[in-house]
Amino acid sequence: MMSAIFFYILATLILVFAYKTITANNPIHCALYLAITMINLAFLFFGLNAPFIGGVQLVVYAGAVMVLFVMVLMLFDLKSEIRAFSRGLFSGLLKIASAGLIFGILSNAIFKTGDLLGLASGGPGMPDPAGTSRDLAIMLFTKYLFAFEALGLLLLLVAVGAVAVSRIKGGTHAN
Amino acid sequence: MPISGVLLDVGINHYLVLSALLFTMGMIGVLMRKNVIVILMSIELMLNAVNLTFITFSTYNANLNGQIMVFFVMTIAAAEAGVGLALAVAIYKKFKEVNIRFFEQLRG
Numbered sequence: 001m002m003s004a005i006f007f008y009i010l011a012t013l014i015l016v017f018a019y020k021t022i023t024a025n026n027p028i029h030c031a032l033y034l035a036i037t038m039i040n041l042a043f044l045f046f047g048l049n050a051p052f053i054g055g056v057q058l059v060v061y062a063g064a065v066m067v068l069f070v071m072v073l074m075l076f077d078l079k080s081e082i083r084a085f086s087r088g089l090f091s092g093l094l095k096i097a098s099a100g101l102i103f104g105i106l107s108n109a110i111f112k113t114g115d116l117l118g119l120a121s122g123g124p125g126m127p128d129p130a131g132t133s134r135d136l137a138i139m140l141f142t143k144y145l146f147a148f149e150a151l152g153l154l155l156l157l158v159a160v161g162a163v164a165v166s167r168i169k170g171g172t173h174a175n
Numbered sequence: 176m177p178i179s180g181v182l183l184d185v186g187i188n189h190y191l192v193l194s195a196l197l198f199t200m201g202m203i204g205v206l207m208r209k210n211v212i213v214i215l216m217s218i219e220l221m222l223n224a225v226n227l228t229f230i231t232f233s234t235y236n237a238n239l240n241g242q243i244m245v246f247f248v249m250t251i252a253a254a255e256a257g258v259g260l261a262l263a264v265a266i267y268k269k270f271k272e273v274n275i276r277f278f279e280q281l282r283g
Contacts, residue, residue: 007185011193018197018220022204027212034216041223048190048234053245057226060249065219065256072260073212076267085207086275095206099199106195114188136242144243151250158254162261168268 006047014040031069038062052133190231197224211266211273215259222252 014037021033038061045054086092140148201224204217226245233241263273 004185007189011189014193015196015200018200021220022200022208022213022217027210030213030216034219037220038223041227044190044227045230048230050230050234050242050245053226053230053242056246056249060253061219061223065253068256068260069212069216072263075264076212076273086209092207096203099203099206102202103195103199106198107192110188110191110195132239132242136239136246139239139243140246147247151247155250155254158257162257165258165261166264168265 003047007044010040010044010047014044027073028070031066031073034069035062035066038066049132052136187231187235191228194224194227194231197221197227209275211263211275211278212260214275215256215263218259219252219256222248 017033017037017040021030021037024030024033038057042054042057042062045051045057086095198221201217201219201221204220205214208214208217226248229241229245229248233239233245266278267273
């Protein structure tokens with residue numbers, strides 16, 4: 001019972017701040033609300049017996065990525081946007097309707113296939129959280145070692161590429 | 176062995192519906208906003224929703240492969256944010272504004 005209350009509190013916070021992320025006029029406020037959303041999601045991950053992923057979520061997403069966003073926003077010195085949303089009533093309605101359609105498809109799939117999974121009630125549980133992180137590390141450095149190294153190479157390429165892209169003098173727009 | 180955990184007695188459907196709602200909100204943000212950086216933030220929101228789905232299935236299946244996948248998704252999302260923000264910086268240096276309508280004309 002208590003855990004259901006915790007879940008609903010966290011879910012409400014996540015949805016409210018996600019809504020404010022996509023509706024706030026000032027991009028800095030968007031970044032702040034997105035950081036709050038990610039911190040709440042990290043708590044949800046802790047509750048789901050995934051403490052390592054929750055910690056990575058806090059450090060990488062709510063820490064590094066959001067600092068990157070806020071730093072670039074500070075670089076731009078943007079005021080509050082005059083027209084933050086795209087124009088057009090018909091196209092706006094079409095966009096909202098397509099998003100609603102996606103949600104309908106997803107929730108229909110969730111509720112129609114819930115019985116097929118056979119894991120909601122009788123499925124086996126995870127071991128204790130400390131063991132989870134240890135097993136995760138063993139898996140990451142044995143079975144997924146090649147993917148891990150490829151990820152390191154990708155990050156190196158992205159670091160070089162981001163510097164190169166941000167030094168572009170205009171490309172085809174150069175005058 | 177029953178499922179043990181702090182938040183686990185609400186059932187799997189609650190998490191999946193929350194994730195679907197979060198994904199839909201990110202999609203609305205991508206479609207409706209004009210600022211490139213806010214669009215990137217909405218993409219991060221969608222990636223977070225997918226991560227929540229992965230973690231939910233990983234926990235309820237007692238299978239750690241989902242958590243490995245979330246780890247990879249997070250790394251690639253950080254890389255994508257870096258490249259996207261570098262592009263936004265390049266756009267801003269040219270047009271002094273970051274608005275999606277400047278992506279319409281790719282030729283000077």
